[in-house]
Amino acid sequence: MDIQESIRVAIVEDEQEIRELLEQIIDLSPGFSCKRTFSSCEDALPGLIADPPDVVLMDINLPGMDGISGTGKLTEQIPELNIIMLTIQDDPDLIYQSLCAGATGYLLKDTPPVKLLQAIEEVRQGGSPMSPSIARKVTMSFRPAVNYDLSDREKEILTRLTQGENYQVIAAELFISGHTVRTHIRNIYRKLQVNTRGEAVSTALRNKIV
Amino acid sequence: MDIQESIRVAIVEDEQEIRELLEQIIDLSPGFSCKRTFSSCEDALPGLIADPPDVVLMDINLPGMDGISGTGKLTEQIPELNIIMLTIQDDPDLIYQSLCAGATGYLLKDTPPVKLLQAIEEVRQGGSPMSPSIARKVTMSFRPAVNYDLSDREKEILTRLTQGENYQVIAAELFISGHTVRTHIRNIYRKLQVNTRGEAVSTALRNKIV
DNA sequence: CGGTCAATCGCACATATGAGGTATTTTAAA
DNA sequence: TTTAAAATACCTCATATGTGCGATTGACCG
Structure with missing residues (x-):
């Protein structure tokens, strides 16, 4: 495999510390490269649409346009773009909205670096990596909620x-x-x-x- | 951790060869035990309801009652039961129906033994293991399908x-x-x-x- | 500048719907 | 076998709906 073929990752995350940490994890791992990081969707969108990376790591809580709306705008333009939500929240409603907006993965921020890199690879290969608790919430969302006792x-x-x-x-x-x-x-x-x-x-x- | 605490797995699968292979994989792995296997839902249901295992591996294509109906009957009685569908089919419709019926995981039959064991552990810990291609189909099912061009x-x-x-x-x-x-x-x-x-x-x- | 389209407003009419009530038969459970 | 629930059937009436037609305004585009 060519050294050029490392997975190109972009990050949208407003907190500088987290952003730089993620960037380092990715950029220092062989097979991965992170050339572009952004602190807002407004900054990120034009560049990402003009030249899409292989994978986008997207925070939900962002100043200005939130990560879900941003994901929506991105997939509107590039439906096949791989976007992994990376956030603290495991609110079923936010998960639902993210997936509807076009997210292909959903990880909690406490995901260890190794798992994060695995997830990026997995989404690249046509998977949909989710933290276990997230995946469970997704499957549970298919179940009938209340029983209305209809004949x-x-x-x-x-x-x-x-x-x-x-x-x-x-x-x-x-x-x-x-x-x-x-x-x-x-x-x-x-x-x-x-x-x-x-x-x-x-x-x-x-x-x-x- | 006590030796007694191995994860109790039950199997519902009509093909004898596959059933016995799965049984061996599980029973020979430390931390897992498979004491009960069935070749049909009709056989499996009474026992599983009376004394639920930790995890059920359920085939979809079964003679008589199919695995989806069986899953429905089981979760009706025991909502918290962990059922992993284990099948060849990756038809989005069957995935959808399985999850609606109460399945908490969905693996393809070509899943290697190591991954299978990992999945059993994951579902036991509140996750929802899915083969990557299945997970992707699930996330895609949230996306708006056709654009009706409404204002x-x-x-x-x-x-x-x-x-x-x-x-x-x-x-x-x-x-x-x-x-x-x-x-x-x-x-x-x-x-x-x-x-x-x-x-x-x-x-x-x-x-x-x- | 002409054309297109979304959004707005109007009229008329046959039919579908929701809401009120009552009652019989069949099935299932106690 | 009594009882309860589900499925069946009927009546009336005001209102909502679906659909036929036509028309004006403003915005945006080539």
Whole structure:
């Protein structure tokens, strides 16, 4: 392997101490190089878009544009860019937002240097490195949160509501009368504590009921 | 640490060869023990529910009840049970369904023994081990898939549709007339290629537009 | 300068929906 | 076998919705 082929890493991190520490860890490791570091997204974006590195380490808490918005802007321009969030927070909501914005990895800042370097390599090879506790939060996010105690029939009808079918169509497909469909939907709304179709579909999908 | 404290692993796998190979890998490794193996979910469920192991390795393709359904039944009874899917398939849909059913890890069958043991330890410690390519598919699943080219105003209205607000309420909140709301919604429906509120909300949420 | 598009506003009408109530039958559990 | 829950069915009525049409304004672009 050519000496030139070291993985080019860029860092966006506002705290000077951490930034320089990361830079040293990476730059002093064979196979890795860190030529560019930034203390804000505003500084980082133009350069990173013009000449994308192999991997970006992105802090979430930044003055001005936060790391999640920055990640969004970057992936909008360069969808295949590998961005690893590197932060203290393990708030499920921030993890969710980061991944939606296009992050491909998510590490906690207490990650030891060796693991950090492994993660950079892994994301380079098409993986999605995450700290164990983060990965767990991600998998847990797929689970249905609350149990609304819907009957099978109700779930069936709710599914069809999400598909935009109207009362008559549902009735025909399930071989029941439109009146019955209305009654079921009334019960669904009561259990879901909603009173419109839009809310019902929304609650159903967000809670993975269907 | 006590010698008794080895991690108790159970295996559900129909192919005898693979099952016995896994059993050996685990049972011969210090700190791990595999006392129970099954060739079907039907066989496995009663025992696993009665006396849950620390970790379950679950195949997806099984005769009779498949591994995803089995995982669902298990987590219904024991939500905190650690189940690692162990399969050849990396189909995003199966990954999604597995995680929804309650799987906490997902490994490909070509995972080398060392990595497998590491994964078992990791899931035991609250992580969610995944093969790199699987993890990447999981993170990618958070990204908005298709761009429907909605204007900011349209996204704003779409968001409110998902919250079940009616035309008049939306109009009042955005300080525009109900007529305008209708026009926007008409345009949203056209762009999303739907013609009911339920479908619009569904498409919006599934594609992470809002 | 002409063209395009987003955002705004308007009218009319058939149908779908949500909300109120009541009641029978089937299934499952106690 | 009694009871409870789920599934079924019906009625009425005010309002929301989807859709057909047309129109004006302002911003931005070539």
